[in-house]
Amino acid sequence: MKITVRSHRRATFALLPILACAPLACSGGSDAAGQDPARPPAVGDPVEVVARDGISLAPTYIKGNLGTARAAAAVESVASLLGARTSRFELASSVRDGAVHDRYTQFRNARIVLGGELVVHSRNGVIYAANGDGLGDLPAPAEAAIAISAPAAISAAVSIYAPEQYAAAGAKTELAYRRAANGKELLLVHTITVTGAQTDGTPIVDTVLVDAVSGSIVDRIPTIHTARNRELHDLKNKTSLPGATVRIEGQEPTSDSVVNTNYDRLGTTYDAYKELFGRDSLDDAGGKLISSVHYSTNYNNAYWNGRQMVYGDGDGRTFSNLANSLDVTAHELTHGVTSKTSNLTYSGESGGLNEAMSDIFGNVVEYYGAGKVVSDDTWKxxxxxxxxxxxxxALRYLNDPAKDKRSLDYYPDYSSGVDVHYSSGIANLAFYLLSQGGTHPRGKTDVKVTGIGIEKAAQVFYRANTTIFTSSTSFANAKTWTEQAAKELGYTDDEVTSVRNAWLAVGVGTE
Ligand SMILES: [Ca+2]
Ligand SMILES: [Ca+2]
Ligand SMILES: [Zn+2]
Known part of the structure; x- marks a missing residue:
């Protein structure tokens, strides 16, 4: 096994002079000011509820002058406006792009509420909007209701794996809350980390949630993000990461063309994120991009393990060497961007959105690498x-997801068991239609979308994923929140309508 290590390039990206641009004077186009360009919120403005949760009816996005950023009283007031009066919130992370987007972790009865983040958006110290999922005061069992012990929960978690897959469990067993599938209540769950390996050598690092009251399996959340769904099982050679270092930043090419090509793919991905979005590597802090190539034997996959990319050579029939592909490389790296920002949970609807972000930005990077030219390959x-x-x-098709005979292209076809690599098709097609315009490729709706071009569409999805989406974002939320992102970018009403129509065309939402 060989490894390519890329150290960061120092960012020379300078902050745009947005602070010198008064909101009233700012015209449309790509500003990073982070609020609706029409007018800043003022004290005394009514708070506008932009969207509500379909089940709890708690607001999921509010706008207005919501107080002083990071002031405890303001955060409490914002949480209350979003219907969450019985929870406590702690600042977890922050994204700055001219505006400041603070993510707060929600706690109930001193336990974390998985997927229940609150995102508070401010500019010049004034909160202008806030959003979140699962924030209403949903009923939640107290710990006195626990009927399943941690060891019993570990046994239940392990039982869903084949014996040859499972290696260990329980290293990080903790109690947490998680919204029930019916949306009406919180479940108290044991969270159990299960490790092992699939038969083709892809590692397993899953978080399994076991209901602490009923003992049922609530979710299995993989943390290993593959570029594709496994299809063949050829060999089972074990490997240990990362392997010997063979080329680092600035070094001359080696004798291995796969190393050199992947080194260039990483460079193009870095450059695309920097030029298009002003992002300095995955963590926006110049972090290293690390690849290991030649993983296992005939391995037909590539994956992101939370720290680095890993590529198989392919078996020469289903795949040639995956490390040579730019959109596969950028797909894996985008999992890193998503994990540092929205951290979309890799199961259910949020998992489909996570995969879609990787398919979409994988090909936005490919478009960039082709000299900013859209071609048929941009949608493959x-x-x-x-x-x-x-x-x-191709493995998947953004412009006609059903062409692979597996991916979904219409939200009413979605059910909770659909693999995240196939539910991604819903958002992939919405992105394609927003970029290029047109109607559903299989006539499942008759909504006509006016395209706004791939770069503007990419700005909308990037802003939504990095500053608004939370770990539990649904397709319906994605529709509302990409519309908000377009407004914050100063896009015209017609362009915002295109965002809305793109989702309507794939069956997400009704208006
Ligand atoms: Ca492509
Ligand atoms: Ca082919
Ligand atoms: Zn992926």
């Missing part, structure tokens, strides 16, 4: 390494 995933003996096909 992994076309350069998939089925070397068949021309023109």
């Amino acid at each position: 995933v992994g076309e350069d390494v998939y089925t070397p003996s068949t021309a023109g096909d």
Whole structure:
């Protein structure tokens, strides 16, 4: 196994002079001011509820002058406006892009509420908007209701794996709350980390949630993000990461063309994120981009393990070497961006959105690498390494997801068991239609979308994923929140309508 390590390039990106631009004088286009450009919120303005949760009816997005950023009283007041009076909130992370987007973790009865983050948006110290999921005062069992012990929960978690897959469990067993599937209450769950390996060598690091009251499995959340869903099982050679260092930033090419090509792919991905979004690497702090290539033998996959990319050589039939593909590389790296920002949970609807972000930005990077040219390949995933003996096909298709015979292209077809690599098709198609315009490729709706171009569409999805989405964002939330992102970017009413229509065209929302 070999590894390519890329140290960061120091950012020369300077802050845009947005602070010198009074909101009233700011015209449209890409500003990073982070609020509706029409007028700043003023004290005494009514608080506007932009969207509500479909079940709890708690607001999921509010706008107005909501007080002083990071003041405890203001955060409490914002939480209360969002219907969360019985929870406590702690600042977890922050994104700055001219505006400040503070993410707060929610606690109930001193236990974390998974997926229940509050995001508070401020500018010049004044909160102008806030959003979140699962923030209403949903009923929650007290710890006195626990009927399932931690060891019993670990047994239940392990039982969903084949014996040869499972290696260990229980290292990080903790109690937490998680919204029930019916949306009406919080469940008290044991969170259990399970490690092991699939038969093709892909590692397993899952978080399994076991209901502490009923003992049922609530969710299985993989933390290993593969570029594609596993299809073949050829060999089971074990590997240990990261392997020997063979090329670091600035070093001359080696004799291994796979190392050199992947080194260039990492460079293009870095440059695209920096130029298009002003982002300095995955963590926006110049962090290293690390790849290990030649993983296992004939391994038909690539994955992101939370720290680095890992690529198989492919078996030469289903895939050639995955490390040579730019959109596969950028797909994996985008999992890193998502994990540092929205941290979309990798199961259910949020998991489909997580995969879609990677498919979308994988190809936005490919578009950038092609000299900012849109081609048929812009809407195909992994076309350069998939089925070397068949021309023109791809692993997935953003412009016609159902072409792979598995991916969804219409939200009413969604059910909770759909693999995240296939539910991603719903958002992938929305992105395609927002970029290029048109109607649903299979006529499932008759909504006509006016395209706004790939770069503007990418700005909308990037802003939503990095500053508004939370770990439990649904497709319906994604619709509302990408519309908000477009407004914050200063896009025209027609362009915001295109965002709305793109989602309506794939069956998300009704108006
Ligand atoms: Ca592509
Ligand atoms: Ca092919
Ligand atoms: Zn992925």
